[in-house]
Amino acid sequence: MKTLERYQLALLGVLIAAWASVVLSDHFFTDPDSYFHVGVARRMIEDGWLRQFDWLPYTTLHDPFPDLYLGQHAVLVPFVALFGVELGLRLAIMTLSTAFALSLHLVLRRRGVRWPAPWIVLALLGCPLALTYSIFLKGASTFLVLLPWFVDAVWSGAWRRTFVLAWLSVYVYVGATVLVPFAVVHLVVERWWHGRWDHRCVVATLAGLVAGMLINPLWPAHWGYVLAELRSIFTQDPAMVPGEYRGAEWAALTGEALVRLAGVALAAWFVVLVRQLGRAHRVSAEAASGAIAALGLLGAGLLSGSKLVELFIVFSILALPLLAREMRPWSRWIVVPAVAIAIAAATWAVGDLRTQMRRDGLARPGDYAIMASWLGERTEPREMIIAPWDDMPGLFAFGGDQRYVAGLNVQFLADQDRLRFEAYALLYRGVISDPEQTLVQFFDGARFILVRRIAHLPGEPALTERLRRNPAFEELAAPTPVWRVFRRHGGAP
Numbered sequence: 001m002k003t004l005e006r007y008q009l010a011l012l013g014v015l016i017a018a019w020a021s022v023v024l025s026d027h028f029f030t031d032p033d034s035y036f037h038v039g040v041a042r043r044m045i046e047d048g049w050l051r052q053f054d055w056l057p058y059t060t061l062h063d064p065f066p067d068l069y070l071g072q073h074a075v076l077v078p079f080v081a082l083f084g085v086e087l088g089l090r091l092a093i094m095t096l097s098t099a100f101a102l103s104l105h106l107v108l109r110r111r112g113v114r115w116p117a118p119w120i121v122l123a124l125l126g127c128p129l130a131l132t133y134s135i136f137l138k139g140a141s142t143f144l145v146l147l148p149w150f151v152d153a154v155w156s157g158a159w160r161r162t163f164v165l166a167w168l169s170v171y172v173y174v175g176a177t178v179l180v181p182f183a184v185v186h187l188v189v190e191r192w193w194h195g196r197w198d199h200r201c202v203v204a205t206l207a208g209l210v211a212g213m214l215i216n217p218l219w220p221a222h223w224g225y226v227l228a229e230l231r232s233i234f235t236q237d238p239a240m241v242p243g244e245y246r247g248a249e250w251a252a253l254t255g256e257a258l259v260r261l262a263g264v265a266l267a268a269w270f271v272v273l274v275r276q277l278g279r280a281h282r283v284s285a286e287a288a289s290g291a292i293a294a295l296g297l298l299g300a301g302l303l304s305g306s307k308l309v310e311l312f313i314v315f316s317i318l319a320l321p322l323l324a325r326e327m328r329p330w331s332r333w334i335v336v337p338a339v340a341i342a343i344a345a346a347t348w349a350v351g352d353l354r355t356q357m358r359r360d361g362l363a364r365p366g367d368y369a370i371m372a373s374w375l376g377e378r379t380e381p382r383e384m385i386i387a388p389w390d391d392m393p394g395l396f397a398f399g400g401d402q403r404y405v406a407g408l409n410v411q412f413l414a415d416q417d418r419l420r421f422e423a424y425a426l427l428y429r430g431v432i433s434d435p436e437q438t439l440v441q442f443f444d445g446a447r448f449i450l451v452r453r454i455a456h457l458p459g460e461p462a463l464t465e466r467l468r469r470n471p472a473f474e475e476l477a478a479p480t481p482v483w484r485v486f487r488r489h490g491g492a493p
Contacts, residue, residue, distance in 0.1 A: 012120065025354070027364070028365065030089070053065040056408075056413075060224075069172060089397075092137060103148040122264065123264060125350060130262075140173050143176065150165040150179060155186065162208065163204035170209055170213060177209065228415060264341075269295070284322065290322060368394035384443055386449040387404055392408065427463065449486050450484070453481060
């Protein structure tokens with residue numbers, strides 16, 4: 001048993017193999033964020049420092065460009081430089097996800113957990129939400145590598161490490177402010193458990209975040225960006241429907257969806273909490289603060305969407321093993337069925353994800369590369385192209401200097417130019433009777449407009465039908481089966 005414990009790190013190879021079976025497959029599909037991040041890394045190689053984001057001239061990203069993921073983009077530069085956009089994207093995902101799992105493992109070992117690898121493997125594969133995040137290049141991908149070490153620093157009362165990690169987090173994630181609530185929670189638990197107030201880690205967290213916001217090459221544009229992101233969490237524009245003009249990760253979760261996305265973690269919490277109710281002993285302050293943080297994020301995720309549920313899973317991976325260690329011994333009648341259920345859930349989740357990746361109509365890296373090249377051959381420099389907002393990042397990653405109306409987050413368009421946002425939203429909802437006039441009046445007389453052949457926005461079928469019947473447009477033979485392409489007659493060549 002001790003030999004197995006010593007070499008359990010090799011079990012993380014199961015994670016890597018599962019991720020590779022998806023990320024390196026021909027059917028690999030990823031989300032818009034992935035293309036944006038690798039696309040910015042590519043432009044940094046080609047153009048140097050990006051002070052403006054000219055690809056979205058109508059949005060708040062345009063001038064100046066507040067790159068709140070500058071650190072992550074710097075990490076991605078070697079991957080793109082050495083392997084190109086598509087392979088670099090895949091290898092970067094694998095590398096960052098592996099580094100995240102390794103961080104979890106090392107921190108749990110530091111906290112005295114004997115078998116961290118099984119916890120990590122079963123959680124990251126058994127919770128479909130965590131599995132999905134592991135194969136996407138999200139804004140938090142680099143941040144998640146740092147997060148376990150920040151939690152460990154706070155638990156240890158190591159305020160200097162807390163300060164440095166908080167500072168670094170500002171450069172890799174717009175939501176780095178999430179570190180503050182955890183530090184405060186641990187402060188309160190320490191006071192309750194041990195009767196002392198040790199403010200150093202809370203102060204260090206705040207000081208690190210302030211240092212990152214002040215000593216920042218993006219000054220002062222990043223302040224507005226961060227405030228806008230925070231505001232969007234608490235004030236939702238009714239026109240930004242999740243899954244349409246706002247990422248589906250911000251949609252309110254039903255009970256069924258929550259169980260499907262994070263059922264393994266929920267089941268583990270049920271077992272641990274019930275077990276604790278029958279014990280006469282208090283858990284450690286570290287386990288308690290981790291539990292409060294995890295369950296608090298679960299509650300916040302129920303109100304705001306799956307983005308915070310992913311952090312619930314991360315904090316669960318850190319807190320549950322500590323709690324389980326402190327509640328030993330565990331009966332085999334609990335451990336064996338729990339592990340068997342988790343293995344079954346992980347097997348199903350990986351298989352289901354591979355099946356989902358094979359669906360028709362998904363835009364894969366090769367599709368974006370082909371379409372971006374095709375558009376580049378038929379457009380003038382800096383020409384405006386109308387495309388679904390979540391297709392823009394993929395076309396940007398592989399394309400040239402074409403301009404787009406919206407991309408990455410439609411909120412950036414709405415905040416800069418509400419009238420253009422409304423014109424864009426109504427266009428893709430298929431309710432504008434004269435698309436030609438809209439293109440001329442609001443979008444620089446754009447000639448090309450893309451719609452999905454298999455609609456993923458509710459109004460795309462109606463828009464397609466309007467364009468098909470309008471004599472001002474002609475449909476061109478698209479180079480991939482993902483899109484239908486229409487060109488407006490009479491536009492500038």
